Amino acid sequence: MTLSRRNLIQAGCAALAAPAFLGRAWAAERRFAPQVEGWRSFEISTTITLPEASGVSRIWLPVPDVNSDYQRSGESSWTGNATVARIATDSSHGTRMLYAEFAADVAAPTLTLKSLVQTRNRAVDWTQTRVASEDAAVLQANLAPTSLLPVDGVVRDTARAAIGGATTDVDKVRAIYQWVVDNAFREPTTRGCGTGDIKTMLESKNLGGKCADLNAVFVGLCRAVGVPARDVYGLRLAPSAFGYKELGGNSASLKGAQHCRAEVFLQQYGWVAMDPADVLKVMRQETPEWIKDKTHPVAAPVASALFGGWEGNWVGWNNSHDLTLPNYSRPGKLPFLMYPQGENAAGRFDELAPDSFRYTIAARETTV
Structure with a gap:
């Protein structure tokens, strides 16, 4: 069959357009919804x-x-x-x-x-409340300052500004989670997982870092307004079941797969999973372009699920x-x-x- 000049031009334009279209495939709606299942x-x-x-x-x-x-x-x-x-x-x-x-x-x-x-996966059911109990000494320890997580000064001032008029612990935590996602960012050049020196970060207004920085900011702000919170230091063990390359590890070689997460204690739910740092990691590194909007179709499912849950392809050391x-x-x-x-x-x-x-x-x- 003989191709006309017009057909050749159309074929050539289609070939040039294909890589750009394929390169944007990552912008399609994604799913990230860990559910509590088997071990x-x-x-x-x-x-x-x-x-x-x-x-x-x-x-x-x-x-x-x-x-x-x-x-x-x-x-x-x-x-x-x-x-x-x-x-x-x-x-x-x-x-x-x-x-x-x-x-x-x-x-x-x-x-x-x-x-x-x-x-196993975690996913809190926000519609089901209960009276959760925890040892008073454990709660007090997770309200206390540490060497790199003070709860006064700039940390307390930032936390109070972040929560606005929130009065319940759930609303305070939600406001702080959103504040971290909106104001901090993943900095790929940070060595390891960062140091977690939140006072320096907040005073300098440089809120770039990695998980030990970003989740530490979240934990410190929660403690500063009276919500028990803690970092959980661990390691990614396996790829994500939802296809997010940044939310899993290569099981055969886990050098550099260290990752800390966070938890808060809410009286109606017990210890609840949180991970704003991984939201920021997806926004910065999951796609070729830095996502600046948490409602982006790649980021939105992660931002939603990691407020109250996480995927069980990870181990907590301590x-x-x-x-x-x-x-x-x-x-x-x-x-x-x-x-x-x-x-x-x-x-x-x-x-x-x-x-x-x-x-x-x-x-x-x-x-x-």
């Missing part, structure tokens, strides 16, 4: 192969230490040539971790930690701030324990550089 089982493996020994080497590895209606933390076991290896706790909170020590004459320190955990690592040779406390920690005679290892620290993390979903 998923995972085995998490962390392997440490330290650089050339320099005196005594010590490492501290987070293990699943959350037991709740969304997570069952199982046993942890380890192999390797550590001189000492045991489950230890920090003296301030009782947070569990694996502590291992390698004598100076161990030429190639190595250790593999395997931890079992079961997880929810502790200002930890004291057992046998740590240097002064000061650790703001949070989400990454492997280590040191030897030459100094601290950089937990945000797994290739020089030489650690790998992987997860395997099991049927048990």
Whole structure:
């Protein structure tokens, strides 16, 4: 068949237009709606192969230490040539971790930690209220300031402005969640998950960061207006079931998959899941263009679902701030324990550089 000049021009224009059309496919309506379903089982493996020994080497590895209606933390076991290896706790909170020590004459320190955990989705039903109970000491601890989460000064002033005339805890939390999504932003160049120094962020009015910054702002603002709240430090384990590439992890290689979430305690619902940081991550990184409007069809389902829920493709290590690592040779406390920690005679290892620290993390979903 012979093509006319007009047909050739039309065919050429269609070919040029196709990539632009395909490139906009991400703008279509998306779905993100985790529902409380059955449990998923995972085995998490962390392997440490330290650089050339320099005196005594010590490492501290987070293990699943959350037991709740969304997570069952199982046993942890380890192999390797550590001189000492045991489950230890920090003296301030009782947070569990694996502590291992390698004598100076161990030429190639190595250790593999395997931890079992079961997880499931969370989704609060806002139409069903109840009288929730929690230990008074736990609630008080989750209203208190920490080294990086003060609840006075600029934090309290910002929180009061954010909630406006809200009087109920639910309305206060909703207003703060929206304030964080509207005013903060994901900053991809931030190292690791950020530091969570919310006073500096609010004073500088630079509200860019990653999850340990953004969810910390949310937690601090909630505490400042009397709503118990806490960060939960953890790790993404598997891809999202809803196709959001930024809301899951590559199970075979979880370096850089650390992610902290947040919870608030509401008297009518108990501990409720929150994650404004992941809303901001989707808005900044899920599509080729930075989404600036939370009602965008890609962002809107996530913004809705993460106010009261999250997907169970993630493990929570712990929810502790200002930890004291057992046998740590240097002064000061650790703001949070989400990454492997280590040191030897030459100094601290950089937990945000797994290739020089030489650690790998992987997860395997099991049927048990």
